[in-house]
Amino acid sequence: VVVLQTRSVTTEGVGFSDFFAEHYEPLVRACLLLTGRAAEGEDLAQEAMARVLERWDRVSAMDDPEGYLYRTALNVHRKALRRLAVAARHQMPRDPPDDPEVTDRRLDLLRAVRSLPRAQREALVLVEWLGYSAEEAGSMLGIEPASVRGRLHRAREGLRQRYGGSDE
């Protein structure tokens, strides 16, 4: 049961650092897939982790704190409490890899993922990227496993079509 009351934040963070160390990197990458933009992805990941930290005494007692983390990230993404979105829209990517082709291609890929409808993107990230089963993803998204599979199928098709479009 999630309690709808704000309590004072416990910053002692017993165990939170371990949780952070284990989950932050995959979270950021998943958020990057969800948002398609580095600054937004980082912001989303930070926001999700911040919410987990604020409720760490309760989250740490949950069966599946990781699931809570990703649910939170998905929710924040939907509600889009993102002050950083603006910055991302106005700045060039700051981390060009050595090979410029890789940059183009990576941006292409991110753009292709971003062009998918949100619901499909969520299914894609949860199942294909994070490795959740359709059942687990369904419970996180509040939908039937069959719907997850449907969205996933459409996401794969969409990605093939869209990314395939620039495939010479």
Place this chain on the structure above:
Amino acid sequence: MEVRMSDIKELLDEAVGSYEPRSDQRAVEERVERRKQRRRLAAGSVALGVFILAGWFAWTAFRPGGATVGSTGSGTYVLSDFEVSAHFEGNLAPKPAEVDPRQADVTFVARWSSNEYPGVHSCTLQVFDPAGAQIGSVSIEMDSMRKESPSSMPLPVTGPIEGATAIGSCGPERLDTPIAYEISDVHLIDDLTVSYVAGWPDSLIEGEYPGTNACTVALFQNGDLVAQKHLTLAVGDQQEVTSTQFNQFNDQLVLVPPSSLDATVVCGPYVGEGVYPDPKPLTDATVPPESGTVLVPDITGLSLEAALGQLESLGLTIRVTLSAAEDIPEGLVASQDPAPGTSVDAGTTVTIIVGEGQVQAWNVLRVTCPASGPPEVRTPLVAAQPDGLHVVVDNRSDAVAVLIRQPSRPWVEWSSGSDGLNDEFVRSVPPGDSLIGCLTNDGTSYPSPTGEQQPNEGAFTVVDDESWASTDLSCGYDESWAFSARGSSSVPVDPDQPDEAVKAFVPGILSTDRVEGGGHPPGVIDELFVRIVRDGALVAWVRAVPRDVGDGSTDWQLNGYACPGSGIG
């Protein structure tokens, strides 16, 4: 480029697998701390912000450095709230072995000093030992679009950091002379795109960078300023061709044929509403025909984006209707009204039907808040965003918030405030005709939400999205059935199963009523959206937003819509 499409996971891995997070645990903790500080302030307490990690660092040498060095005044970053501490690898809970004695962590808060965006965002941080000797410094590039940017900077030092202090400064004066980007080769390419070369001045010493890259592109006709755009150059190389596009519709350009356009691009530390020296003639300018009557083009079969581009360039207003019909190709315009070839006045609304699918049923709005009168609400040429209603506030006067409401429903949403330049916020908005208003800080108050359009509102329509299934009550809709209420409850609410808890604070609800729905979506902890069903009929819906009052109970702000006679509300 050969791309194997067989393995989606591999594809995703290629997209993000090598991405290294740029933020760390400290950033998350600072975020939490900032929120705590805001809550304290909101509660009226004057508690000084206590750095969240002070407890961690107490065992090591630590004391805050006090100095704040202002820069050149208006239009630059101001740095404050310096803290110096030992640097820990990874910023995790410190163990002695992880402390690097040659690394300091300098924490600071950077703010804009005015409503203009900073013309300068190159800053220098310096660390001094107790005797005042400098033991380290670093130059950084601030994130130019954020009003406030708390950050932590690991910084190599040459001496022990016990008792160290830090100062920071921003601005071109830290260079010998103010240096801005130099603009050359200004000319006009297709229609209204101003192209120019932005580069660093030759005088720049190698390794230095311009103190400012805030620029303004200004467009003139017959000596009159007709449009301007403010931007932050992100020029990585010393010379780079870049361009800025104006749109006759979006930028509300009123151009007089057949004279040509002039343009100026100017960069500097105080770029804003100002003087534009020597506009350069754009001799190859083609001024679009005078606005008046236009012929509606044939846009059927085009992509939505292409269609929007055509209609916008003619000054037509566009209304997009999505259709899930199977015979309509995804993302393409299936039909239009008025028909191609029809002669209409500029500004006429053209309704187009577009196949659903990859096109999301969401809107992107660009809102300009004038000093008085209704805001300009436009749908710019941006692909529809999948995660909500995007509102971009484009305004340089004094709007402080933007409100969205729907006259048919007791539903109001607002931005937390706008600094006035490309401030963007996103909201989940129920479908339906909506009004958007600007709340300015010149004393204009927002009128109470009635059904009538207010002087400071503009109209738009939010189209359907699957996440907002029909909320029609069994008794229909009438705006007079709207209610607003407050409730208080000490009962915790499970947003997935809100039934009994909701009954504790919704006025007039019967114990036999059923509560459906919950937080949208599951796991959301700061908002509830529920339907109330009585004898199998939907009699009310309620949106409930909690406010922590600190004594173990929660205040709820309720907005809802209830059938007459239900007693709810």
